[in-house]
Amino acid sequence: MDLTRRNFVAAAAASPFILSATGALANMANGPVLKVAVIGCGGRGTGAMFNAISAGKTSGCTIEVIALADLFPDRANNANQALAENGMKAVPADRVFTGFDAYKKACATDCDFVILATPPGFRSIHFKEATAKGKHVFCEKPVAVDGPGVRRFLEAAAVSRSKKLKVVAGTQRRHETCYIDSVGRIAKGDIGRVVAGRVYWNMGSLWNVAPDATKSEVENQVRNWLYHTWLSGDHIVEQHVHQLDVMQWVMGGHPELVRGVGGRQVRTDTTLFGNINDHFGLEFQFPGDRFVFSMCRQQDGTDGKVEEMFIGTDGVARMQSGFAELTGAKPWKFSGKQVDPYTQEHIDLQNAIIKDIALNEAEQVAHSTLCAIMGRMSAYSGKDVTWEQALNDNEVLMPEVVEFGARPQAPVAMPGKTRV
Numbered sequence: 001m002d003l004t005r006r007n008f009v010a011a012a013a014a015s016p017f018i019l020s021a022t023g024a025l026a027n028m029a030n031g032p033v034l035k036v037a038v039i040g041c042g043g044r045g046t047g048a049m050f051n052a053i054s055a056g057k058t059s060g061c062t063i064e065v066i067a068l069a070d071l072f073p074d075r076a077n078n079a080n081q082a083l084a085e086n087g088m089k090a091v092p093a094d095r096v097f098t099g100f101d102a103y104k105k106a107c108a109t110d111c112d113f114v115i116l117a118t119p120p121g122f123r124s125i126h127f128k129e130a131t132a133k134g135k136h137v138f139c140e141k142p143v144a145v146d147g148p149g150v151r152r153f154l155e156a157a158a159v160s161r162s163k164k165l166k167v168v169a170g171t172q173r174r175h176e177t178c179y180i181d182s183v184g185r186i187a188k189g190d191i192g193r194v195v196a197g198r199v200y201w202n203m204g205s206l207w208n209v210a211p212d213a214t215k216s217e218v219e220n221q222v223r224n225w226l227y228h229t230w231l232s233g234d235h236i237v238e239q240h241v242h243q244l245d246v247m248q249w250v251m252g253g254h255p256e257l258v259r260g261v262g263g264r265q266v267r268t269d270t271t272l273f274g275n276i277n278d279h280f281g282l283e284f285q286f287p288g289d290r291f292v293f294s295m296c297r298q299q300d301g302t303d304g305k306v307e308e309m310f311i312g313t314d315g316v317a318r319m320q321s322g323f324a325e326l327t328g329a330k331p332w333k334f335s336g337k338q339v340d341p342y343t344q345e346h347i348d349l350q351n352a353i354i355k356d357i358a359l360n361e362a363e364q365v366a367h368s369t370l371c372a373i374m375g376r377m378s379a380y381s382g383k384d385v386t387w388e389q390a391l392n393d394n395e396v397l398m399p400e401v402v403e404f405g406a407r408p409q410a411p412v413a414m415p416g417k418t419r420v
């Protein structure tokens with residue numbers, strides 16, 4: 001793939017049609033064609049596919065979905081049907097891949113970029129394959145569920161950087177104008193030295209899929225993946241990673257240590273809710289005696305709050321999706337316009353690919369993921385956990401090879417007994 005601005009413009013000058021480096025004929029009127037393969041065709045994979053297509057209108061390229069890959073045929077077919085129902089060309093049957101090796105087949109196509117949107121446990125394996133095959137990546141968060149997965153992802157991130165591949169992560173606040181503006185102001189010193197923060201994702205329950213006795217334990221757990229730590233990392237990793245990402249962005253790096261509590265009081269039925277917790281409360285310690293308190297819960301009937309707040313020596317910053325304000329020495333409230341961040345992240349990725357702009361968020365999202373994993377480790381075990389401990393941890397939750405069959409459910413964590 002070498003669809004740089006330079007050779008695109010040179011080719012465009014020579015002919016009204018250009019042949020992209022991947023061999024696709026692109027009509028100048030519609031800009032270059034970028035071919036995409038979607039790996040993990042569920043809610044987000046399908047959503048990201050349409051976000052990418054609509055982002056093309058702004059970035060000036062035509063997005064062609066050339067392959068769909070999912071573990072299950074029903075999910076891949078749903079995504080294909082959604083394409084057809086929205087007036088787009090359906091993917092031919094010989095490019096709809098299913099099974100545990102579907103990602104390999106998708107990465108072996110002549111796509112320019114892949115969308116990775118399976119349950120998080122598989123991500124580092126899929127990302128490694130995509131970078132090995134030289135693909136640009138839109139990579140949903142989180143990117144791993146355990147230390148070995150984060151290390152695998154980081155190794156692949158280094159490969160992707162050395163190949164100058166573009167990687168955008170699904171931590172969409174990084175592409176949301178109100179966040180970009182407010183974090184920029186904080187970095188300039190508008191609230192003074194940031195000494196503390198509070199970050200929350202508190203909400204009710206999410207979907208679940210009851211086990212089907214005719215299916216294997218692995219299939220049942222993958223279909224109900226939110227509730228199994230080997231697949232989702234627990235909700236602190238799967239969901240609260242967004243706030244922990246903002247925390248690391250504002251604090252200018254990763255925490256040294258975390259001390260946390262957590263448990264399950266409401267979702268106690270292991271048949272429906274696997275082994276994950278329904279609440280966490282954590283204190284992250286940063287260099288220079290700075291602290292961020294983090295809370296996340298999924299319990300019906302409780303107050304919701306999805307927000308990040310940072311306290312500086314001269315003021316306070318508060319951010320939510322679509323909202324940001326600073327109070328104190330330099331008060332400010334976001335009043336600008338912003339594009340839906342789920343579309344903006346694809347506009348940014350496509351611009352980076354077409355114009356050969358350096359953009360690689362792989363390491364950043366791996367660090368945010370590790371931050372969430374260390375929080376989970378502390379709450380599960382009841383021990384203080386350092387960044388290095390989490391990064392070098394050798395507990396493998398997600399094996400490199402998974403097959404359908406038996407997989408006894410992992411136990412619910414018990415502080416004082418669960419190991420770090």
Ligand SMILES: NC(=O)c1ccc[n+]([C@@H]2O[C@H](COP(=O)([O-])OP(=O)(O)OC[C@H]3O[C@@H](n4cnc5c(N)ncnc54)[C@H](O)[C@@H]3O)[C@@H](O)[C@H]2O)c1
Nearest residue numbers: 040041042043044045070071075117118119120140141170
């Ligand atoms: N950025 C955001 O705001 C946001 C929002 C929702 C979800 N997500 C993330 O997107 C990812 C997917 O979430 P979702 O809500 O779409 O879940 P989903 O269950 O709707 O979709 C996951 C899909 O992956 C498929 N799959 C499972 N294992 C696979 C494998 N080994 N190979 C290929 N396909 C496999 C499943 O069959 C399913 O179709 C998760 O990481 C989630 O955290 C991000």
